[in-house]
Amino acid sequence: MKKFVLPILVGLVIGGLASIAYIWWIRNNPVPTEQKIAPTLVTEQPRLLTWTDPNGFTFQYPDGLSVNKHDEDKEHYAQIEFTHPDHPGNVIVWGKDPIMGVSDTDSWVTKEKRFIGAAVLDTELDGKKAKKLMIEGVTRMAVTGAVVGGIVWTVEARLDDADFWMTVHDAMVRSFAFIPVKQGESEASAESVPAVSEDAADEEETIE
DSSP: OHHHHHHHHHHHHHHHHHHHHHHHHHHHSOOOSSOOOOOOOOOOOOOEEEEEETTTEEEEEETTOEEEOOTTOOSSSEEEEEEETTEEEEEEEEEEOOOTTOOSHHHHHHHOGGGTTOEEEEEEETTEEEEEEEEOSSSOEEEEEEEETTEEEEEEEEOTTHHHHHHHHHHHHHHOEEOOOOTTOOTTOSSOOOEEOTTSOOTTSOOO
């Protein structure tokens, strides 16, 4: 009988020590009652400025861009270029006469040689039928445009910094709207000076 006592005592001692060790570990390493959730960082969206052009259109663009309305261009109705010192690439809003054979948006897409091989999506520009084209190659481009009133209106992004300029491009397209030309002003006037809304700074300066 005695030969069984020693192993039992040893087992009790080991079990007691294990229980003590477990209780000590629990006290020093409490099990979390709820999982901590990391706070979500809210990215502040840039303020949007409004460009209103006497040639008959308006759109919004993010604050912080430099604007060049290319007064030297006497050939087109509009050539408004947006750049940013920290993001290579640009967006240009164009108003151009169509090339020969272009009478509507579909023929514009098929006649433009630069669109050969581009991915084409149906979209709208101020409710008008439009096309969005993604051009791959040495220079990546996103072009959204429509033929309205016999003029080809386009928003063209050079995607050197694709994430940044696609965001700008899409904001302009979403907000683009055609507006009546003021009495006495010609829709074809290439010398008209576009006006920025009251909440914008002078368009000739870089808006910080």
